[in-house]
Amino acid sequence: MAVLSVGYYLFSNTLANLARQNIATGFGFLHKEAAFEIGESLISYSAADSYTTALLVGLLNTLKVSLIGIIITVILGTFVGIARLSTNWLVAKLAAIYIEVLQDIPVLLQLFFWYALFYQFFPSPRQALHPFNGLFLSNRGLVFAVPQYHPAHAFMLAALFVAGIVIFFLRRWATKRQAETGRIFPLFRTSLLLIIILPLITWALAGAPTAMNSPTLRGFNFSGGLNVSPEFMALLLGLVLYTSAFVAEIVRAGIQSVSQGQTEAAMSVGLKPGQILNLVILPQALRVIIPPLTSQLLNLTKNSSLAVAIGFPDFVAVANTTINQTGQAIEGIAMIMAVYLIISLTTSVFMNWYNNRSRLIER
Amino acid sequence: MAVIINLEENQNLKPPISDIGVIGWIRANLFNSWHNSIITLTVIYLLLQVIPPFVNWAFINSCWTTTSAECHKSSGACWSIIHANYRFIIFGFYPPAEQWRPLIAMLILFSLLIVSRNRNWWSKYLMFTWMAGILIMGFLMRGGAFGLTSVDSAQWGGLPLTLILSVFGLTAAYPLGVILALGRQSRLPVIKSLTVIYIEMIRGVPLISMLFMSAIIFPLFLPEGVTINKILRAQVAIIMFTAAYVAEVVRGGLQAMPNGQYEAADSLGLNYYQTMRLIILPQALKIVIPPTVSILISAFKDTSLVVIIALYDVLKTTQSTLSNPKWMGFSTEAYLFVAMIYFICCYFMSTWSRRLEKDLDTGR
Numbered sequence: 001m002a003v004l005s006v007g008y009y010l011f012s013n014t015l016a017n018l019a020r021q022n023i024a025t026g027f028g029f030l031h032k033e034a035a036f037e038i039g040e041s042l043i044s045y046s047a048a049d050s051y052t053t054a055l056l057v058g059l060l061n062t063l064k065v066s067l068i069g070i071i072i073t074v075i076l077g078t079f080v081g082i083a084r085l086s087t088n089w090l091v092a093k094l095a096a097i098y099i100e101v102l103q104d105i106p107v108l109l110q111l112f113f114w115y116a117l118f119y120q121f122f123p124s125p126r127q128a129l130h131p132f133n134g135l136f137l138s139n140r141g142l143v144f145a146v147p148q149y150h151p152a153h154a155f156m157l158a159a160l161f162v163a164g165i166v167i168f169f170l171r172r173w174a175t176k177r178q179a180e181t182g183r184i185f186p187l188f189r190t191s192l193l194l195i196i197i198l199p200l201i202t203w204a205l206a207g208a209p210t211a212m213n214s215p216t217l218r219g220f221n222f223s224g225g226l227n228v229s230p231e232f233m234a235l236l237l238g239l240v241l242y243t244s245a246f247v248a249e250i251v252r253a254g255i256q257s258v259s260q261g262q263t264e265a266a267m268s269v270g271l272k273p274g275q276i277l278n279l280v281i282l283p284q285a286l287r288v289i290i291p292p293l294t295s296q297l298l299n300l301t302k303n304s305s306l307a308v309a310i311g312f313p314d315f316v317a318v319a320n321t322t323i324n325q326t327g328q329a330i331e332g333i334a335m336i337m338a339v340y341l342i343i344s345l346t347t348s349v350f351m352n353w354y355n356n357r358s359r360l361i362e363r
Numbered sequence: 364m365a366v367i368i369n370l371e372e373n374q375n376l377k378p379p380i381s382d383i384g385v386i387g388w389i390r391a392n393l394f395n396s397w398h399n400s401i402i403t404l405t406v407i408y409l410l411l412q413v414i415p416p417f418v419n420w421a422f423i424n425s426c427w428t429t430t431s432a433e434c435h436k437s438s439g440a441c442w443s444i445i446h447a448n449y450r451f452i453i454f455g456f457y458p459p460a461e462q463w464r465p466l467i468a469m470l471i472l473f474s475l476l477i478v479s480r481n482r483n484w485w486s487k488y489l490m491f492t493w494m495a496g497i498l499i500m501g502f503l504m505r506g507g508a509f510g511l512t513s514v515d516s517a518q519w520g521g522l523p524l525t526l527i528l529s530v531f532g533l534t535a536a537y538p539l540g541v542i543l544a545l546g547r548q549s550r551l552p553v554i555k556s557l558t559v560i561y562i563e564m565i566r567g568v569p570l571i572s573m574l575f576m577s578a579i580i581f582p583l584f585l586p587e588g589v590t591i592n593k594i595l596r597a598q599v600a601i602i603m604f605t606a607a608y609v610a611e612v613v614r615g616g617l618q619a620m621p622n623g624q625y626e627a628a629d630s631l632g633l634n635y636y637q638t639m640r641l642i643i644l645p646q647a648l649k650i651v652i653p654p655t656v657s658i659l660i661s662a663f664k665d666t667s668l669v670v671i672i673a674l675y676d677v678l679k680t681t682q683s684t685l686s687n688p689k690w691m692g693f694s695t696e697a698y699l700f701v702a703m704i705y706f707i708c709c710y711f712m713s714t715w716s717r718r719l720e721k722d723l724d725t726g727r
Contacts, residue, residue, distance in 0.1 A: 089392035104709035116694035344567035
């Protein structure tokens with residue numbers, strides 16, 4: 001009863017305040033014209049589009065930076081985590097410094113640092129750094145050449161897909177044969193070969209198109225090629241460096257959780273170092289690594305909301321502009337929260353599924 | 364006979380010079396296999412590429428106490444930006460004549476933290492000292508009595524603000540987190556589901572959305588004419604956010620308690636509150652001290668997000684220094700300085716937490 005009356009009091013206050021400031025309620029504003037430009041977008045967008053489209057652009061940008069960030073973070077974090085355990089003193093110490101320093105500096109400060117660095121030290125597009133053909137680095141971002149679109153690319157993608165299917169069946173056959181005869185099939189090398197060779201053959205058959213869409217300097221900026229903005233680079237760099245330090249610690253702890261005896265037993269069975277890592281250590285370490293890794297990767301996704309501070313148009317930044325224009329703060333913030341909640345929940349569901357799967361292998 | 368003497372002589376032989384001392388250490392740790400040798404040489408080469416130019420920039424060619432005009436001429440780092448602006452960076456808009464007050468408040472906080480490092484001194488008196496310390500700190504910041512001029516909290520800023528937000532944030536979030544953790548264990552479905560929803564919701568959204576809420580939505584809830592200070596609103600958002608994380612950590616401690624503890628308490632005839640207060644919580648909270656310290660560390664780092672709602676914490680004061688045309692373009696130096704402040708504080712706390720973890724581990 002008390003809760004209800006307090007709730008009613010707050011609710012009536014809110015309505016009175018909204019009415020006084022002439023702010024509409026409800027999600028009707030989503031269909032109105034957004035009337036602001038967005039710096040970078042994965043889908044076509046102009047200021048004449050609706051708020052819904054603008055928010056979708058923001059959401060896609062959030063997903064883009066999170067996905068790319070997660071992939072690089074996992075690779076870099078694993079690398080540093082293994083380096084931390086290296087028998088090479090120099091490498092181990094450098095990895096320790098990397099972990100300690102990057103963990104202890106707030107991620108927002110790191111974002112500001114990289115962003116300022118990009119603006120201060122990189123030249124204007126006219127004097128862009130040009131380390132090799134087709135790549136320019138300036139304070140407008142990184143521009144590099146991409147292949148000109150050609151129908152062959154679609155076929156190459158199909159070939160890659162076919163390679164995937166072939167590998168899937170090859171793997172089943174190899175496992176079966178190994179179980180029956182004990183003969184080991186070099187699966188990894190064959191798969192790698194298939195992934196490279198099949199698209200290459202398709203490319204050659206389609207007439208080997210080599211036309212590139214290279215960036216050229218026009219006026220004060222580049223046209224053509226693929227442009228990575230400094231905001232995106234700073235955001236990605238900051239998020240990846242910060243989170244990879246945590247991931248490295250998790251990987252180190254995971255590897256150390258597998259007892260030395262396991263390695264020694266595997267060695268005495270005659271496995272090679274690569275096999276020991278793949279067949280003995282990783283399957284056991286992953287079980288320790290995955291739960292904390294999930295929460296770190298979710299942290300990365302949530303921290304990508306700091307993009308608003310350096311002007312990268314992620315979901316929070318677009319929603320913030322929307323709030324400022326329409327004044328509908330409650331709806332805007334509810335949407336921000338809902339989006340991140342959905343991302344978090346989906347990721348945890350997926351990671352739980354993966355976690356269960358990797359647990360099932362245990363017998 | 365001769366053979367035996369030879370053996371004895373061999374036993375007295377020292378190990379070869381290449382296996383001991385500096386050379387032995389280098390061989391064992393840097394060149395113990397051909398690929399490690401390659402890695403070592405590559406890393407040394409890279410370090411030689413990076414470190415000398417950095418030392419040149421940071422120390423040899425740098426300016427320390429010059430004006431900004433001289434800085435622009437020099438090729439090295441311009442630490443003068445710190446020298447010229449450190450008071451603003453550290454204290455924000457706090458009246459310059461009164462800046463000894465936040466300084467003393469910070470010193471009190473640091474000395475309390477240093478005293479609390481030693482676990483032998485943990486006692487009720489220390490807790491009372493902490494409470495007294497916090498009151499004195501609040502009084503020093505606020506003023507308004509005993510001849511101290513009153514300083515409105517809108518003028519608080521810089522490092523004291525960062526410390527207040529994180530230390531007070533955790534202090535207030537801790538009891539709330541414990542209550543939430545107990546609620547999550549509750550047998551009453553309403554309380555349990557409410558706490559679960561709260562904890563999972565807060566943990567699923569970024570802190571920045573909570574700060575936006577405190578900055579934009581919260582004023583809408585209040586009746587006309589009533590305003591609540593901006594810092595206090597941000598503080599409430601940080602407390603609500605941190606409490607959810609504390610709750611998860613405490614839940615870990617509660618789950619680690621063996622069932623026998625509850626049963627023993629039941630058989631003594633203790634009721635729920637007595638069981639929790641006397642038996643379960645003292646043990647559970649002790650286990651979770653190290654993860655609580657890591658929450659303190661992340662709360663400390665997370666306070667930097669108040670920049671986004673334009674509170675003048677130590678990061679924001681640095682940024683406003685950089686927007687001064689005189690000092691524009693020296694962001695690397697300024698950010699490195701602030702990074703160092705954060706690093707020193709966090710490093711201090713994380714080493715302490717690691718040592719504590721070791722101490723507590725042997726105790727059990």
